[in-house]
Amino acid sequence: MESFKVGIVGCGTVGGGVVKLLLENAKVIERRIGKKVEIAFVADKEIEKVKRLGIPEEKIFDDGFKALSKECDVVVELIGGTTIAKEIILKAIEKGRHVVTANKALLAESGEELFKKARERGVSLKFEASVGGGIPVIKALREGLSGNRIKRIYGIINGTANYILTEMTEKGVDFETALKKAQELGYAEADPTLDVEGFDAAHKIAILSTLSFGRWVRTENVFVRGIREITPLDIELAAEFGYRVKLLAISKVVDGKLEVRVHPTMIPEEHILSSVNGVFNACLIEGDFVGETLYYGMGAGERPTASAVVADIVDIAMGNTYDVPEELFSDDEKLEIKAPDDFISSFYLRFTAVDRPGVLAKISKVLGDYGISIKMALQKSINVNGGVPVVMTTHPAPKRKVQEAINRIDSFDVILSPTFVCMIEEL
């Protein structure tokens, strides 16, 4: 039987998972594809750890570059980061090896260069594990929906942030408490910035957007806001309006321009995305023919991510290369990125106002002056920062106008603290 040789560079959580999968499920894969998938080498500084996984010593290298001199069909880069990882990938491509990576930060930063090199050298560069962990969302988007013009993508693609928001929603705890629990459970890192500030989701939506809309989308093209400002009060008030709060990654074409954004978003509680809780991820992709589709599963972790990496390996072994053709990025029909100020959205606004007659009228007047139409309003007789919360949702309005109106309103004496703003998507 034909055999296909895999070299693994980086044997941390995901790398270890890939080794385990290839060993444990060797027989299943072999029967399924009619080929043997063999580990040619594993490179990692911690040689003992690799040995304990059952890899024989002669296949273990303490240096990724040295390992690359060994023969193999595909190199799996799982060291992460954007420096050595990039060199390893470039070196592997240069040597004519196919490459599989889970490195979303690197792809969002240097994808254009890396795909070009791979194309020129005639090898594959695959990256299923870079978005949505174990969910085969890249495959669904590129291959399963290959006949469609993609209209919009809505992703819950950061498990840490989703876990925290779910915990806040279900237990009524505040952000810090939920974050601490996520850290204890290993769902959040000691420095949770990438996850809770939305940057990780931004890398991922940049990749999905690039594949969908025929132009390179980089992290700097993504409007990003994190979830630190979300309070249990807003989650509770959103629920009264029939919404759930999610860190949503959004990519859609509106009026001929591409909007790419990641921010806390209120979505209708009866929508299927509202059922995506805890560390689960989901991606809703709408195509012009297929309509709405959704892909759901574990967005991170050793085993789910290994599942995605191995799917890429198997694809290459099967000759399913599906590379990004140059034509995808030809200049015609290239979409412009919309400026955040021009986003049109419904908004949730929570003012903290002095409890005095006429305040609601005063706020409403300013909104009216800026052409912002109120959909629902709610005043609560509870004390927040010495005032009462006055909550409104608006009909769709330009973000710029809403911000201007809020600046004006926040300058009033009767407003006691900065107004909390959250975009709403009716989906």
Next chain:
Amino acid sequence: MESFKVGIVGCGTVGGGVVKLLLENAKVIERRIGKKVEIAFVADKEIEKVKRLGIPEEKIFDDGFKALSKECDVVVELIGGTTIAKEIILKAIEKGRHVVTANKALLAESGEELFKKARERGVSLKFEASVGGGIPVIKALREGLSGNRIKRIYGIINGTANYILTEMTEKGVDFETALKKAQELGYAEADPTLDVEGFDAAHKIAILSTLSFGRWVRTENVFVRGIREITPLDIELAAEFGYRVKLLAISKVVDGKLEVRVHPTMIPEEHILSSVNGVFNACLIEGDFVGETLYYGMGAGERPTASAVVADIVDIAMGNTYDVPEELFSDDEKLEIKAPDDFISSFYLRFTAVDRPGVLAKISKVLGDYGISIKMALQKSINVNGGVPVVMTTHPAPKRKVQEAINRIDSFDVILSPTFVCMIEEL
């Protein structure tokens, strides 16, 4: 630019959708894959209809077999049925053409023979549209999860039945009323048997099971019950226990045997599958590494189904053949199919009893005698068939035992009509 030629046999709803997609999105597909996908011919008795889609006369044939003499790379069979469709596919394979079909009934019946012929001739036989309409669930299962041992599959894979149950749940109407509305909206056929009796879902779960569990699973291996017996009362009572009623297709390995079944099932209302409403479909697939994944979208209709057919065409054009290797069906590890009597499940039981003291005790006693443990019980003071409903849910018990107990209970004078039984899956 290289071009890839598609011949379409059968230009009804789906065939028309495929023609429209290939014409409308030609440019998008071309840019995405770096190849032109061209229509070589369209065969249909109604030539005028095909002409109106914009196909030039010289490419239209009124006979599929005649059309096959024309050169093409892939033949798309969309005439349905299990007779002429089969001949067309066999003829196309014989001529060395790749084949794409949406014909689940044919695959469930003759898949083994057709795949063998295709393998022998060295061509692809692809069938993404046969399950889940536009959802790329076959691709996800075979390619996206290729590294996993599949543990279980739960599918809401018949949109008609799901629409009817959703309508009954949301409006409180009975089966006949909901069916009539489904027919008016074009979601159900004049003869809805295949859909509401569960046979269509059985074809589909047979295909998914075959791909997952390394043995051929045919429709006759599937335990099937339809949704005709479901009443608004049971939907309402299920809700009181925290369940939704869905026509679920289930395939899982339990105690080393394969259970494949389609029947109305009560599932926890907070589970994401409970959010799958109306004509939408969803498939939950659990793998040993990836964990739970779910795929959701439109399970039928001209445009979604065309999306899946075109994905197959593009796959073949890209050289992504992923054929079913003979090894998949080698004899080792071949799973036995479990007999329905041996299913172990929790049950919902609704007895219709005379409103008299001691009845609950009498029922409970019999259940206890058969080793069936009651989880929850509820007696309602409403009149049904001249009696009162006594409702119980059980802990997991063998189906055979439950049936025996019910036969015993139904023989009592105090029981006024046959007991309604529904399996529960905690998912």
